[in-house]
Amino acid sequence: MSSGHQIPFFPPDLFEGDRKVMIDLIREIGTGPAQRFILGDHTARFEQLLRDSLGAADVVACGSGTSALGLVLAAMGVRGGDEVVVPAFGCAPLAASVVNLGATPVFADIHPHKMVVDPDEVDRRITDRTKAILPAHMFSIMADMPRFTELAQRRGVRLVEDSAVAQGAVLGGTPAGMWGEAGVFSFVQVKSFGMPGEGGAIVTRDPEIGRRVRMLRNHGQDGKQRFVHHVVGHNSRFDEIQAAFQTYRFDGFAERLQRRAAIADYYTERFAPLAERGVVPPPPDRDGRCYYVYSLQVERRDELRQHLLERGISTHVYYPSPLPAQRAFARFAGPGDRWPNAERASGRILALPIYPHLTDSQVEYITAAVGEFARS
Ligand SMILES: *Cc1c(COP(=O)(O)O)cnc(C)c1O
Numbered sequence: 001m002s003s004g005h006q007i008p009f010f011p012p013d014l015f016e017g018d019r020k021v022m023i024d025l026i027r028e029i030g031t032g033p034a035q036r037f038i039l040g041d042h043t044a045r046f047e048q049l050l051r052d053s054l055g056a057a058d059v060v061a062c063g064s065g066t067s068a069l070g071l072v073l074a075a076m077g078v079r080g081g082d083e084v085v086v087p088a089f090g091c092a093p094l095a096a097s098v099v100n101l102g103a104t105p106v107f108a109d110i111h112p113h114k115m116v117v118d119p120d121e122v123d124r125r126i127t128d129r130t131k132a133i134l135p136a137h138m139f140s141i142m143a144d145m146p147r148f149t150e151l152a153q154r155r156g157v158r159l160v161e162d163s164a165v166a167q168g169a170v171l172g173g174t175p176a177g178m179w180g181e182a183g184v185f186s187f188v189q190v191k192s193f194g195m196p197g198e199g200g201a202i203v204t205r206d207p208e209i210g211r212r213v214r215m216l217r218n219h220g221q222d223g224k225q226r227f228v229h230h231v232v233g234h235n236s237r238f239d240e241i242q243a244a245f246q247t248y249r250f251d252g253f254a255e256r257l258q259r260r261a262a263i264a265d266y267y268t269e270r271f272a273p274l275a276e277r278g279v280v281p282p283p284p285d286r287d288g289r290c291y292y293v294y295s296l297q298v299e300r301r302d303e304l305r306q307h308l309l310e311r312g313i314s315t316h317v318y319y320p321s322p323l324p325a326q327r328a329f330a331r332f333a334g335p336g337d338r339w340p341n342a343e344r345a346s347g348r349i350l351a352l353p354i355y356p357h358l359t360d361s362q363v364e365y366i367t368a369a370v371g372e373f374a375r376s
Contacts (some may be wrong), residue, residue, distance in 0.1 A: 005365050007353050009314040014189060014355065015196050018249060022196070025244045039218065042243035047201070049247055050185075054175050056203045058210025061238035062217045065164040065186025065200035066093035070100055071236060072182045072202055073132065075212035076158050078103050082131035087117035088322045089342035090136050094162060095329045103131070105332050107324045109339040113283060115139065115295070115349070118341070119147040126155050136162035139295040139318065139351070140264060142171045142288035145179035160184075164200070167193045168257045171288035177203040182213075187246065192260065192292045193253055195242050259356035260291035263363050267294055267352065270367045274374040279304070280348075293318060296370075297348040305350060307373045313366055316351045 015022065034040065043061050050059040062068050070093075078084060080102035086094045088107035095105040108121040116138045126133070133152060135143035145161065152159035161180030163169075169176040177183030182204040187195045202213045212231075215222055220233035264282075271281035278299030295318070298304050305315050322342035324333035352366060 004312075005362065006312045007314065007358070007362055007366065009316045009351070009353055010190060011353075011355055011357070013357070014194070018245070021248055022241075022245055025241050025248075029241050029244065037240050038237040040240045040243075042240045042247065043238045046238075046243040046247045049250055050201060050203065053250075054178055054203055056178060057205050057207045058203075058213075060202045060204075060210055060213045060217060061243065062200050062202065062213070063236035063238070064198050065184050065188065065191075066097060067217075067234070067236040068164075068184035068186070068200040068202045069093055069097040069134075069160070069162060071213045071216045071234070072160055072184065072204075072209065073097055073101055073103075073134075074216055075209050076132060076160070076181075078131050081129065083127060083129045084131060085122050085125050085133045086323070087134075087136050087138070087342075088324055088339035089115060089117075089319065089345055090138060090162075090323065091319065092323070092326070092328070094134060094136055095323050095332070098134075099329075099332075104129075105323075105329065106130070107322075107329075107333065107337075107339060107342075110138075110341045110345060112341045112344065113280070113297075114141045115297075115341075115345050116141055116143040119144050119151055122148070123151055123155070126157060130155070130157050132158035132160050134160045134162055136164070137166035137169065137176060137290060139165065139293040140282055140289055140291045142166055142169055142176055142290065145171055145174070145288075149179060163203075165191060165292035166290040167191070168253060169288060169290035176290065178205060181206055182209050187242070190292075192257060192290060193246070193249075195246055195249070197239065197242050199238055199242055199246075201238075256356040257291070260354055261286065261289065263354050263356075263358060264289070264291045264294050266363060267354075267367060271296065271370065274371065277374040279370060279374040291354055293351045294354040295349050295351045297345065298350050299348065301348050301350050304370070304373050308366075308369055311365075311369045313369055314353070317349060318351055319346055319349070321346050 082103040161183035163176040163183040164186040166176035187199040220229040220231040
């Protein structure tokens with residue numbers, strides 16, 4: 001049964017509609033008299049656009065979402081001997097950004113259904129060496145930021161929000177990125193506000209964090225005097241062509257998010273009755289949702305994956321293994337320590353295509369193919 005549909009998970013035509021804009025920008029900036037390709041006026045305007053849209057004290061564009069996490073933790077003074085509590089389920093930068101500062105990631109288990117890190121687990125794992133907690137929004141669901149805000153205050157630790165997947169999401173009236181002392185965005189192509197290349201940003205309500213991160217992203221310089229290095233920094237600068245392109249694309253961003261949310265609503269409504277047959281959609285809601293990825297939990301996950309592939313539908317497994325089970329991070333897992341919900345999720349999770357230019361008929365086709373599997 002291949003009705004001619006071919007639905008990739010990473011669509012090659014993601015930026016097709018804006019192709020001419022991109023080519024014009026390459027020519028304009030590439031041949032401009034200033035010959036400025038990083039951290040110029042386009043980057044400054046892009047940062048201001050995001051700052052105004054969020055009501056942030058500062059937004060600092062940088063080389064990647066990963067780099068943004070590292071810069072924030074460094075700006076907060078995280079260093080050797082410190083612990084940072086991170087989710088046991090998620091992407092490598094959650095732990096690597098901590099390790100790369102010489103500090104220790106402490107893994108906390110997730111909520112079994114929402115798959116975001118569990119506040120009680122984080123609370124339990126805070127010690128007198130804990131410098132910060134780093135909840136992450138996952139796939140389509142924001143972490144319980146009101147609880148983490150309360151927790152950070154009560155336990156006296158810094159709160160960093162990994163909002164890399166959640167740009168544009170709002171929880172209880174507060175945008176993703178603005179719950180933590182600082183948050184991060186990623187603009188890597190597949191993210192909700194992705195672009196054709198590598199980039200990220202730090203968003204913060206604390207101007208001092210903004211000032212430090214600005215220095216750290218460009219070799220410890222203050223942006224006024226060149227070759228005066230106040231601190232040991234990094235190269236994590238932002239590209240002018242991408243800044244101009246993202247500034248242009250920001251206009252359509254809210255609409256693209258709406259389309260993602262509409263697809264997610266459709267999926268969740270149709271899939272809810274399949275839960276008793278081992279295909280479990282995320283809990284329905286609009287508050288605190290981002291729909292970067294739409295993830296099911298499926299008992300016969302690999303079989304469903306194959307079933308969809310045979311029907312021309314590509315899926316993806318984020319993530320096949322909990323972080324402490326990775327060789328790179330195994331030394332940070334205490335002996336006998338377990339993260340049962342993360343282990344269970346990594347064996348069951350499956351992401352369906354949800355990009356905004358999926359047609360209604362493609363969405364219906366995917367939905368029908370999943371339904372057919374669950375009922376078989
Ligand atoms: C994508 C992602 C990052 C890293 O962003 P890059 O731009 O790919 O470096 C960090 N955290 C989470 C939760 C992400 O999904």
